[in-house]
Amino acid sequence: MAAPALQKTSSAKKTTQWLWEAKSKGGEVKKGEMEAFDAEAVNARLKSLGLNPVKVKKKPYEINLPAFGGGVTGKDILIFTRQFATMIDAGLPLVQCLDILGSQMDNPIFRKVLFQIKAKVEQGSTFADALKEHPKVFDELFVQLCAAGEVGGILDTILNRLAAYREKAEKLKRKVKGAMIYPAIVLVVAIGVTALLLLKVTPVFAKMFGDFGSALPGPTQFVVDLSEWLQNWILHLLASIAAFFFTIVTIYRNPKGRKVMDKIMLKAPLFGPVLRKVAVARFTRTLGTMISSGVPILDALDVTAKTAGNRTVEEAIYYVRGKIAEGKNIAGPLSDTNVFPSMVVQMIGVGEATGAMDAMLNKIADFYDDEVDTAVAGLTAMIEPIMMVFLGGVVGGFLIAMYLPIFSIAGAIK
Incomplete structure (x- = not known):
């Protein structure tokens, strides 16, 4: 017993x-x-x-507080992939690579994940199956490519491709964030300056003008009335703004709502063309990387759809996947979706006909990476003067409105 x-x-x-x-x-x-x-x-x-x-x-017990920004970052994954590929390429055993990288990892959350993966591999699990247990760290694209690398005995080559893919993906993400963040910062500064002038500065002038006892010029009266309205309704205004953003977030979390929002974003006047170019670059880069790594086309399209980042593009890719499963080629269904530019469809069709679709997809991705660069630069160059003129107009208009009564009094004294 x-x-x-x-x-x-x-x-x-x-x-x-x-x-x-x-x-x-x-x-x-x-x-x-x-x-x-x-x-x-x-x-x-x-x-x-x-x-x-x-x-x-x-090791002494430690409390791992969540890292600011969500734990394991894209940069962490990128560095790990590049170092891991170098070690595998140098002939080091898989477990030893994981042990070394885990030991030197600064991020405690990622370090714990790597040691858990190492333990699974030591117990007989495949590397891809061990990765699959951490979907929040390693996405399906990473897992599928590593699985293909293990089966084909080319894990080092796959990891190098993954590292190159993630480097370009991170670069693309930084470009888009840069295009979004700059105007947002200028807009926040403009709103902050306007609120400060209306809530703190205008009441001082209004009290001074009230002592004069004369009628105020139209622009000045408008600014004073706007200041009084803002002081009385500031809490309601802030609550309305919070409710608006909460509504947007709620809609975006709903599958149907997100589908509508993503469609609107792709058709937006300024950012729409940039986001469409980003979607094409991501689609072609992901699909090209997976096909060149030996992943079957249907599996590659499934993963590409899940990593598209836009529901409209995702549905278009699934439509293409369904048509290919029925025996059709890729170019026709791609054209039917009206999501991808005709040039992209034609180039993919040529690549499919010549048997070099992976190379063609990567060429398209490189081209659209450059297109995103140009579009972001043009967008920034266009938005910058508009925001500066807006901010200068607000401050300049306020100063003129506040000094008009003073000029009127000075003229009357003469």
Whole structure:
């Protein structure tokens, strides 16, 4: 009866984080941390790596607070992918790579994830299956490509492609954010300055003008009335703004609402063309990377749709996938969606006919990356003077309105 109980206790044993210090054959002191069942397992692992253990101790308990911005960032994944690809390409074993990268990882959340993946691989799981257990860190694109790399024995090549893909994807994301953030900052500053002038400065002038006892010029009276209205309704105005943004967020979280919002965004006057170019670049880059890595076209389109970032584009890709499953080529259904430019459809059709669709997709992606650069630069160049004129007009108009009565009084005195 004792044996089953002993076996149950053993199977319930959990791994622990261990801090280790060891010397290499050349005498170099190395430090790191490792997830294992006990100190003996750590020592055995270090010896198998050609290291002579010096000190092994349990890692002190630490509280991992969520990192600002959501834990593991795209930059963390990018750096990990590039370093991981270099190590695999150099011939290091998979588990050793994960151990080294986990030990030197600054982000505690990502470090824990890497050690959990390493433990799964040590237990016999494939690398892709271990990644699949962390969908918030490694998306389906990453998992599918790593699975293809493991099956084909070209994991190092796949990781290098993934690193190149993520570098370009992050660069594209930064461009779009830059185009959005700049006008938003200028607009917030303009609203803040206007509110400050109306709430703090105008009442001082209004009191001074009231002592004059004469009628105010039209522009001045308008600013004074606007100031009084804002003072009386400021809380209602702030509540309305908060309710508006809450409504937008609620609509966007609803599948039908997001579909409508995404469609509107693609047709928006200023940002629509930029977002459409971004969608094309992302679609072609993702699909080209997956096809060149040996992923079947239907699986590649499924993953590409999920990572499209726009419901209108996602539905278009699923439509194309359905038509291909029925035996049709890719160019015809792409043209039917009216989402992708005709040039893109024709180039993909040529790539499909010549058997070089992956190369053609990557060429299209490079072209549209440059197009996004040009569009963002043009958008910024157009918005900047508009925002400056707006801000200058608000401040200048306020100053003129406030000084008009003073000029009138000065003229009357003469």
